[in-house]
Amino acid sequence: MKLRIGLVGARGHTGRELLRLIAARDDLDLVFASSRELAGQPVCDMAPEIANGLLFESLSPGAVADRGADAVILALPNGAAGSFVAAIDAASPKTVIVDLSADYRFDDGWTYGLPEIYGRDALRSAKRIANPGCYATAGQLAIAPLRDRLAVDPHVFGVSGYSGAGTTPSRKNDLEALRDNLMPYALTGHLHEQEMSRQLGLDVRFTPHVAAFFRGIVATVHLSLLDPVTRDVLIALYETAYRDEPLVRVTGETPEIRDGAELPGAVIGGFGLSADGRHVVIVSTLDNLLKGAAVQALQNLCLALGLPE
Template sequence: MTTAVFIDGAAGTTGLEIADRLAGRSEFALITLDEARRKDDAARAEAINDADVVILCLPDDASRDAVAMIRNESTRVIDASTAHRVAEGWTYGFPEIVGREIVAESKRVSNPGCYPTGFIALLAPLVHNGLLPAAWPYSCNAVSGYSGGGKALIARFEDDRDIAWRSYGLTFGHKHVAEMQRYCGVAIAPMFSPAVIPAHRGMVVEIPLPLGVMPGNVPADLLRAALTQFYAGSPVVTVAQDLPSGGEMLLRASMEPWDGLTLHVMASADGEQARLVAVLDNLGKGASGAAVQTLNLMAGLDETAGLRL
């Protein structure tokens, strides 16, 4: 059975990468609009209602408007925006965390944010299993390639090669924090410190842990073992068992599209401190790859079909 898919916002970075992953796949038939019609609301509404699954690659308000255009009970939605990530009636599209069956059976799925993907992948299993406390002021330090910031930010970095590092979210209240807190089940909103570097893609997300003063003082080896067990058998998420080669972690500007996620647990010699680190592609498991993984599950297919792993 062929699944009809409409990507609303197909001209943006996320939409283009989703279409690239679906190219040549006979399981899906893409509904497309030409340049003259892709911003025409009537044409979009027709395409949305003709689709078995619509993937929204739009700003938040536009995503809400697109959902309101649905006039039938059959069209299913994958929303890559922030609009519905903590909304009632929506499934959070992180199958490794919420369950593959739940995602597969859902009509409304919200794609996780790129930074939250790394944060939640590291922390949620450990908090939910009681190895790390829910009532703790966690912090998250992260860097990403500039492609996740939309066309304006991409243009800034590509036009001004003198930008070496861009810190943002300095006024707090970043839109990712709500999903980070909810899906990790933590009582205190995490301190989130995101930054952008002059690379098109790639992302590193880190959670520092002062284990020596945390309740339970759980050893880092036990944290790593718990994550390894939690993601055992996952074709997408890998838990590293050793330190990175050379004792350093690199993001390369030449990174190719990648839909995997690698997690690291590193500790000081005395066991008093640890660093939980996630490495991913902000356009892969952090956006387009995650949407395609969810689409595969919703269509009853192998979740890795079309992914770059």
């Protein structure tokens, strides 16, 4: 029996990836795809892999809740999830919700879903799942194995493709503004800085930048250690941490944007080490739309529904 999945925000960049990922599974059935702008149009016009004749619908929060789906994925801009969550809480509390926005990442009533670091047990019984941010996933995967050995709080320098800025027009996804350019933004207090700090229990410093390529993230992470290490020990530590994780590859090379773009998982490498063995630079790459969003949402959803990731 297939489990019934609803997607709200299906027109967006992450929605598009979720359509593809859901269609590829024989244990999930997409029962609605909500978009106000595309309402009435066949979903297969945008996503040919959805072959069940579904049309996009513009569904109110109440209408989403009334469908009684096994799970609903919210792929909406920050600040838009609340009315959908409230309606589902009231009418269909057993429905699993995975929210891709930052709206519930700081809410103790929700389960934060980054299985490779925080485990799978809580996710297996979760009904309300906050999906991590894209930079926050890249940064945490790079920091987590060393988080108990740090002398100073980490610094993360991040560069993302412009799909990270969603489809609502802004300077951050304006190809004219981005042409021959690298755009720093949110120099302090970015939500993903707060998210990494909260989850890791550290005071992470993070500076995001956006560039003119479509997808992919590089996070270059500076870590100062209490005790010196050798590069071999360092790499072995990361290999051990992610040994059983098919979505995280550890490499002695330095990964670049194109090593992570379109890949379902993350690549962690670099492992630059200062002469005194105390300053480490780790490079983490992933696809912001995949392990940074849609793949991670599917992992979390499947864990909550008792399905293989």
